[in-house]
Amino acid sequence: MAAKRVIDEPAYVLHSYDWSESSLILEVFTRHRGRVALAANGAKKPTSNFRPVLLPLQPLRLTYTLGAEGNAEIHSLKGAEWVGGHVMPTGEALLSGLYLNELLLRLMARDDPYAALFDVYGGVVRVLAGTQGEALEPVLRAFELVLLRELGLLPSLGEETMTLSALEARSRYMLVPEGGLRQAAAGERAALTGAQWQALEQALGSANTPTASVYTATLRAAAPVALALKSQLRTLLQYHCGSPLLRTRQLMMDLQNL
Structure with missing residues (x-):
């Protein structure tokens, strides 16, 4: 046969x-x-x-x-x-693309289709081909959020995870691996306000919202808080990836220490 x-x-x-x-x-x-x-x-x-x-x-x-x-x-x-369409990303953008590849390798099971996520990934790769420096941060944060949501690994960002209480717009909250979204303790500088988390939740949309539109909306919502999101999302992603540390992340850290 x-x-x-x-x-x-x-x-x-x-x-x-x-x-x-x-x-x-x-x-x-x-x-x-x-x-x-x-x-x-x-x-x-x-x-x-x-x-x-x-x-x-x-x-x-x-x-x-x-x-x-x-x-x-x-x-x-x-x-x-x-297929063509764009050049190979270089420099920081190349390393960022390889980081996204490693996330997909570590988090996606084989033979489990994610057509909408594939389309978003393709769009992000095209953006990376012409992006460098700080402009990369919201691009990466938005993809991380969409990836986590598509894989069912992101809690609702519109309420406290443990209590299911609605977020207060001016209060500050942290996203942590085992506790989800919780009120921030004093000194947790990366915390976002309830209004900022709610804006991200709204951008991520419902199950019926086209994923490409979700990514664009999430990119807009993530741009003002990209740096504050970075450490929280990286910690959450590493938790779900397990050990060892992501190789691309370790390489980024090593380059920053040169």
Whole structure:
């Protein structure tokens, strides 16, 4: 029986690692099938058509066959085409894109589709290609919020998590891994006001709101509080990723200490 083939699947390479002297295993984020592992035979050879195409943060269309009628953990890559549309991000933007890739690798199970999240990710990657410096912060914070909400890992930002009490507009609150949203203690400088958390919750929208629109609204709401959100979201994401520390985050910290 011929193996089932997936044709021209929109995808991004999240990570690759050596499989043999000439081949790679790819972890890719596909639009219709979620995170998928593919064997790229001969991809490391100088003459391989795969070699210049299988790059991270670049929009691709992949063709592959499903091993064991789709039940295998690793499938076989048969074709890859660069879709084009933007250049590779550089500098801080490149590192930020690799950070997003690592989040997706650590948080998404294989073969669990997130088409709307895929579209948001593609839009963010296009933005990263032309963004540097402090302008990156709201872009990353908005994606982190949308990612957490899409994966069911973000509590409601319109109420205290433990008491289900409505937030007071002028009171200050913190988002913590095991307690959700709670009133801030004295000295917790990263806390946001209830009004700011409510604005983020409203931007994240309902289940019926298109995710692309949600991201745009969340980006606007996150921009004024991006720096205050940074430590809270990074702590929450690391909690759900488990140990060890995200490699891209450690690299960022090392570069800041140079």
